[in-house]
Amino acid sequence: MTGKELYYIAEAKFGNMLAGDGPFTKRCHEWLEQTSGCNKSLLTHSCTAALEMAALLLDIQPGDEIIMPSYTFVSTANAFVLRGGVPVFVDIREDTLNLDESLIEAAITPRTRAIVPVHYAGVACEMDTIMRIAKQHGLKVVEDAAQGVMAAYKGRPIGSIGDLAAYSFHETKNVISGEGGALLVNDPALALRAEVIREKGTDRSRFFRGEVDKYTWQEVGSSFLPGELIAAFLWAQLEESERITKDRLAIWHYYHAILEPLETEGLLRRPIVPDDCQHNAHMYYVLLPEERDRQKVLGELKSNGISSVFHYVPLHSSPAGRRYARMSGELPVTTSQSERLIRLPLWVGLTFEQQNRVAAVLADALEGWAA
Known part of the structure; x- marks a missing residue:
């Protein structure tokens, strides 16, 4: 509020x-x-x-x-x-x-x-x-x-x-x-x-x-x-929309900076924002390597008191999607990205210290798997 x-x-x-x-x-x-x-x-x-x-x-x-x-x-x-x-x-x-x-x-x-x-x-x-x-x-x-x-x-x-x-x-x-x-x-x-x-x-x-x-x-x-x-x-x-957006962008950019080493190591992929797009920091997500068990990563975050979730189940794979809709060709990117995505906590009031903790727990989970 x-x-x-x-x-x-x-x-x-x-x-x-x-x-x-x-x-x-x-x-x-x-x-x-x-x-x-x-x-x-x-x-x-x-x-x-x-x-x-x-x-x-x-x-x-x-x-x-x-x-x-x-x-x-x-x-x-x-x-x-x-x-x-x-x-x-x-x-x-x-x-x-x-x-x-x-x-x-x-x-x-x-x-x-x-x-x-x-x-x-x-x-x-x-x-x-x-x-x-x-x-x-x-x-x-x-x-x-x-x-x-x-x-x-x-x-x-x-x-x-x-x-x-x-x-x-x-x-x-x-x-x-x-x-x-x-x-x-x-x-x-x-x-x-x-x-x-x-x-x-x-x-x-x-x-x-x-x-x-x-x-x-x-x-x-x-x-x-x-x-x-x-x-x-x-x-x-x-x-207060301008202040809300400014605060969220600061949180988003801090995540983006502290997670860069994990992307360099090939342990995740950070969001990509084209130059033509001025985003609003609605969410910060990462994409895991295809071979990584997402549920285990989410479980490790949860066990450390961090609420992190995946996002949409693609509609084409749902019962109603198969009943009421049709696909234009195969949807390999949709299927792959949806199975790899994790959303990290992001809300106005989240501190840099809390973000550091999120990044540390995530790094431990991913680096332990890589080892």
Whole structure:
């Protein structure tokens, strides 16, 4: 917590505005629009909800195909499967673990409707290439920017490049509200419909702006708004987002420095961030050699009081992934990298001394195995 969360929650309560779209929601919308440059931002009760709104906005129909990585959270795929869409999984890059843009065109068919790049660990996908491919083939781009708040690609904020984008403010993210998310609308043609879909399919937002004399049911929608207490908590975090990001980057870079010797010895691989990407230190992960038993390393960290975990189980290997999606070719990098990755503790307040201890325990585990 940054210090003002409970104060703002109390302010919202005493203002007698607890439902969505109150004063704190408006502040958050203005901040997101000014920071990202998007046409319209809309807070949602989760990033999952924002992705589901994107699928509705794109009018995804049964059988429509959506290109995305398998190495992602289930919401990326589920949002489109709910509309009858078919996720088409493409392999990831070895360096960033992002969608491999060189494999996208081979996955395109007459049924392809959209590309969903996932900015893994707050490191941007190769968006210029992805946007060029989308334009050539008449496809929409939905950025899954769940991990991308305060990160950028070639100076442009992540989430401001595709037609639509989804942010997450889940408690595991950099800037949080417990649960929460936002849809960023960059295509002006989709802005009014986004409001309608978010408000149960009604033009309620236009009514409150005085643009219509009553609001009515306009099209399919749902209740995607967060309550005002969530927005109040989030506003306290957004106010401190630059400091939060600065503190996390300091922790990230310290890990990167103290783990360099282990990479030199061939005991792990550190994250790779392309020069064009300005990341937000969402996570610090390492990749173990293929022959190393990851569970033993995690066990040794745990036995020393260090909470370290792996990340996604690739969706193509899941029961639902096999049922609802298809692969575009084999996914060897996805399979390999997902089995080797370990995430290290990273949170604002983590000290350099604690990081040194994490690195020492990790080194003992890896060097003991190498010996």
